[in-house]
Amino acid sequence: MWGLSLVSLLLLVIPLFVLFLSTTASGQGLKVGYYYQTCPEAEEIISQTVAKAVKANPGVAASLIRMHFHDCFVRGCDGSILLDSSDNKAEKDSPVNNPSLRGYDIIDEAKAKLEAKCAGVVSCADVVAFAARDSAYQAGGLFWAVEGGRRDGRISRESEVTDNIPSPSFDVSRLTQFFASKQLSQEDMVTLSGAHSIGVSHCSSFTGDRLYNFSGRGGQDPSMDSKYALQLKAKCPTSASSDIVVPLDPLTPTKLDAKYFVDLQEKRGLLKSDQTLMSNDATYRQVNINAKYPTIWRINFGRAMVKMGAIDVSTGSQGEIRKQCRVPN
Template sequence: MSTKKPNCMSIILVLVLVLCQCIRLKAQLQVGFYAASCSMAEFIVKDEVRKGVSSDKGMAAGLLRMHFHDCFVRGCDGSVLIDSTPSNTAEKDSPANNPSLRGYEIIDNAKARLEASCKGVVSCADILAFAARDSVEMTGGLGYDVPGGRRDGRISLASDIQANLPAPTLNVNQLTQMFANKGFTQEEMVTLSGGHTIGRSHCTSFSARLYSFNTTVSQDPSLDPTYATQLKQQCPQGSTNPNLVVPMDTLSPSTTDVGYYRDILANKGLFGSDQTLMTNTATANQVNQNVRNPMLWSRNFADAMVKMGRIGVLTGNNGEIRAKCRVINS
């Protein structure tokens, strides 16, 4: 029988491998992340979202968009929640986010309750991810498990927005590339675009399609003429009123369903970046498929939201747990 003892290098190598595995596991997002440290975390967030949506159904779309706009810029780190300072214009005050995003007070309320119950435990980034899921579920979409463990970033720059958020004027190839930059397939891009099924848009985001489409025609020829007339009544040419808004989905703007895709088939996609999905065979086929099989889209949307919630996350010892979501810790 051999009595040869393992050498020191072998022992050290095993210890290093075990340590690396522990660190890797600690850094992963996990469903039920707060089960032991703050067991009421997700319930508290859902309760605040429910109160917000009960008083204003549009808050659901605001929270869903906020999560999307957060994750696509610097990853899902809650940076979209940070207020501007005299020396820095933050993400929330970029033209793409202000005044279109809303629901910040719902996040603030949830954070205040969580700090009172579990001080310094639940990140703003996780609150936003939970709130987006709750918004989808409360408007008729499928609920889904959201893994927690994100930590909050300390940097928020309005200058980061343009290169990372898809503009409402992008064509299908540009959209495909922008989503690919974040790790999504073209199919997932079409699926996530369905988030436009709830909420509203300011007239300034699409008025060029009505009055100054290009040098040849003033009105986008891909837009249903009757719908265009209706939009012109709601969004008069030259108006600078920032409060003029129209629903993104013509028939069910408060319900997470496939109405968005039905509108596209009827040439009533509000943004150029919506209607462009019909200009590509693969994406047009998917639009038709989603209309035919709403449950399939709902499942795919839930899966895509979970994937989106993993973009560029800070975990482990990276980032921080902000005491207030609007300001970084001093």
């Protein structure tokens, strides 16, 4: 689909990564090529599983990228998003994640294959991180070196989700503060927002403050293109079912690319948290750069994903390597 297959690309670049492990290892015990000795086929197994799933259902690529984001922002990148509810409700059962977040079966399939090949070696948290990268490759040809070595957590609480996932109603100031609390810069925030180039949003996430009741005063948000607003109102009338969804990116809804930033320039950001990036001088400049030079965004997106993938990770003897991703050992 994008020239070299991901597996072929990995075969070309992993030896180089391993050669320079000393310079790519993170300070938290993560490193590129982490499974090169202990489970050399790990990344290939995950990439093939993701490729098959995305081919069958292209929409799942957005969910797998979002899954990594939601995993890392709650309790750090520890695979807690994958745990099923037991004595308490788990993260996946929060209204923020359910029913919009999908792809758990894909992670399960990859993990089962890994356990058959090298039992007890590859963490579920790392499977999520690799699957996010592989989804970006399938959806847009993006590729970056993913550090491995995360350990799995044993706790997942639905009650912790809302306070740790940014709301679609946040403005630039709140988004910047929120990402800073996760050790991510404003530039990282704008870059990662480009993931909204693919995926969908439920009407309920934007109709109130964008189409029908801006600032509680009625009417639509003046920062939204009027023609785009009419199209959205046709799909999301005030009586719309909460199950109705629309693409986040009206230009290239199934391709992960920098057209998201072109949407913002044209006042076609779907969520308030998208279009607000045009309301601040610094984020405005970054949006324009990304729209004009998409290669810059592609490079920075990989860097920001690596940085996000290191949030509050457990490594070494911390946590565990789950045998099944839905339950602790």
